[in-house]
Amino acid sequence: MSPELDEIVGRLSTLSVYSGRWGRASVRVADGSVMHCVGETLVGLREGNDYRFSGRSKVHPKYGPQFEVRSVRLEVPDDEGALRRYLRRNFKGCGERTAEKLVEQARVQPGGLAALREQLIMNPYAVDFSAVTRRAIAVVDDDGPESVVYRELSARLGAVGVRDAVLRRLAAWLLEQCKEAADPVSASWNRLTGNPYEPIRTLSGYGFNTADAIGRYLSFPADHPLRLAALATHALREGCERSGHIFLRGDELARWIGQLDPAVQPHLAVQAAIEIGEPIVVEEGRYYPRWLYNCEVALAGHLADRMSVSADPIAGADVTRVEHEIRMAERAMSVGREFSLDSGQRKALMELLVSDSMVHTLTAGPGCGKTALMELLVLVVFALARRRRIVFCAPTGKAAKVLSRRVSRLGLLCATVHSTLGVQADGFVHHEGNPLPADIVVVDESSMNDLALTRALFDALAPDTHVVMLGDPGQLASVGPGQVLVDLLQLQIDHHRLHETHRNDGGILEIVRQARTGRCDCRGRADVRFSHRLPAPDVAGMGKVIGTYLVAVERCGIEAVGLLMGARRGDTQVPGWNVTYMNEALRERLNPHGHKVPGCGLRVGDRILIRENLRLDQGEGLDGQIRYEQVVNGDTGWLTECHLDGTGRAVSHCMLQLDDGRVVRFPGGSLEAIELAYAMTVHAAQGSEYREVIFICTDGHPGFMHRGIVYTAFSRARDKLTVIGEDNVVQKVCARPIPRRNSWLVQRVRKRDAVVF
DSSP: OOTTSEEEEEEEEEEEEETTTEEEEEEEETTSOEEEEEEGGGTTOOTTOEEEEEEEEEEETTTEEEEEEEEEEEOOOSSHHHHHHHHHHHEETOOHHHHHHHHHHHHHSTTHHHHHHHHHHHOGGGOOOTTTOSSOOEESOTTTHHHHHHHHHHHHHTTTTOOHHHHHHHHHHHHHHTTTSSSHHHHHHHHHHHOTTGGGGTSTTOOHHHHHHHHHHTTOOTTOHHHHHHHHHHHHHHHHHHHTOSOEEHHHHHHHHHHHOTTSOHHHHHHHHHHHTOSEEEETTEEEEHHHHHHHHHHHHHHHHHHTSOOOOTTOSOHHHHHHHHHHHHHHHTTTSOOOOOHHHHHHHHHHHHOOOSEEEEEOOTTSOHHHHHHHHHHHHHHHOTTOOEEEEESSHHHHHHHHHHHGGGTOOEEEHHHHHOEETTEESOBTTBOOSOSEEEETTGGGOOHHHHHHHHHTOOTTOEEEEEEOTTSOOOSSSOOHHHHHTTSSSEEEEOOOOOSOOHHHHHHHHHHHTTOOOOOOBTTEEEOSSOOOSSHHHHHHHHHHHHHHHHHHOGGGEEEEESOOOOBTTBOOSSHHHHHHHHHHHHSTTOOBOTTSSOBTTOEEEEOSOEEEEEEEOTTSOEEEEEEOTTOEEEEEEEEEOTTSSSEEEEEEEETTSOEEEEEGGGGGGEEEOSSEEHHHHTTOOEEEEEEEOOOOOTTTSSHHHHHHHHTTEEEEEEEESOHHHHHHHHHSOOOOOOOOHHHHHHHTOOOOO
16 A cells, blocks of 8 residues: 555444545544545445555545545454344345354465455455355345456455445446456456456446556566567557647657657567557558558458449439529529529539539638538439439537538438447447438538548448538548548549638638638738737636627627637636636536536536537337437537436436537436537537637647647637637737648559558
């Protein structure tokens, strides 16, 4: 046990558990006094038992002195009488006579009573009563052996710094791996000590840093092959996911390994990973996480196949008739409003409709008419081929809602890509074996689609389905690895680019155009205001920005105002230009009295953002089948309800009202995936549109703060844009090019040697 931690030994008198994850207890110690204990590791303890608690003493401003528990170890008495009482209390079916016989037997066995006591602490399920009784004896423990494994992990690793939730998942994982062993509890610990890096591959939340902390505790040498292999895999995954790369080159992987552990020779780590069989693919000096390699190869195969054949055009090959129907559709769009195609739009639409390619791109900046062209496409297709099935989708619910407002008047809807593919427990409903029932699939905001999602979409396309990718390559790339739209634009498929702007965005549009080219004059317009300075990051300075935001919210409504910034991480108690602090400050102004959700920092009535891609069980539908709903990183909405389980302390589920109109049942065990969304990062705001945007521009690493951030933030605004920041910082960030991402998709397609996995 770490010498920095204090210890207390006492009997657990009372225990209250909240949300199944955190407990408050009273412990009576030897001198008769009562210590109030709190912490996650209290969950699963039994009132009446003695425990050895390790942790820290603190004074809570409201509840007074407390002992914050980090780890717990069962305390089994030494004397025979107390040992018999312990057996009767903790083993169902064990009476006085059985307990006495077991103690007598243990006394004459090797190790004596000390061995029995150790077994009761470390593995009570291995205690053998068969020699002293024929009666079935069972441990009084509702959680079964898993809780014993967890207690052992907690006792041994409590000082290592591993989060309690991770220890519980690790216990369940280990027990599952060792369920066939004669003594699965002992086998679980032996398996972990044999290779603490093994669970990284499959156990959610158990990463390299956690495994390495356990490895150090277990005295694993820094150059152990298992550690080196895991380090290389971790470095590769971090380098790809943080930078958006599909692969790393050798020097890049070496730099990432060096950043994580400068003492390790990178080539030895990579060699160990390859020899042990880590999920790494090496190809011509490119190092891939295997799942990204498979995605790239599969998508390249789909694209190569589609490029190798000629398709029936979307609207047929009769150019004269198509031209006529475009004029008729244009006339229909003009009813009640002023509308006409410019020459570039007319040419793009005509060529798209009669192209014999099955893959099309339509790119443009804000206000150039991408969506209007899709409305015309629908009208023309319906006029020429009424049986053509057209599907609209977008990567996020917010983006889907924006497009749905336009196409709904044509009797169509736009859903998320996940919903379009059909979410089920272990994948998608639509795939290569069950293609989408669609003749034309239109994907809006396609720059946001990462490699994996695009691969899943192309997996689900029938051989003769046309796909139209709409987007703006000047905006931020996908959050996940890949640069699919940029890659597509380099292939010999059907490309169209719109240049002329039709939306009357005045100064906003002008400043957006500047940002796209890497400059910004920082001059105000009727609908654009620059602060020319960044207030000090203190309560007073941030109060001015908060005031500006609240006035805008009062004027437009909270969903119509975007408060955007680059930095996400911060401290809720320390003022700073980051989303973490700003959200807490705004919540205290906008939802100060919302009912608290037990076990987390959320309140009913909070504006929320989902930070993970999750498939959520929604219960049985009318057909008796389990329904699933997919939420994705970036979905926003409101937390409207909180429902507790039968204990009244744990959250069963919360109800979310998402901005795209969906009402989602969200499990209480996944609430850590939800954050506040009064303020958001620019990345999280992708695909959104706001009447007013307040953008706080701070400097940062060039790989993160670049013109893509500024351009995307500016282009979210429809009516008013306020930019808060130093002019020189805004201009410096704007001048930085968007970093390129490593991808071999184009080269694979061109080689036409893809193998679909």
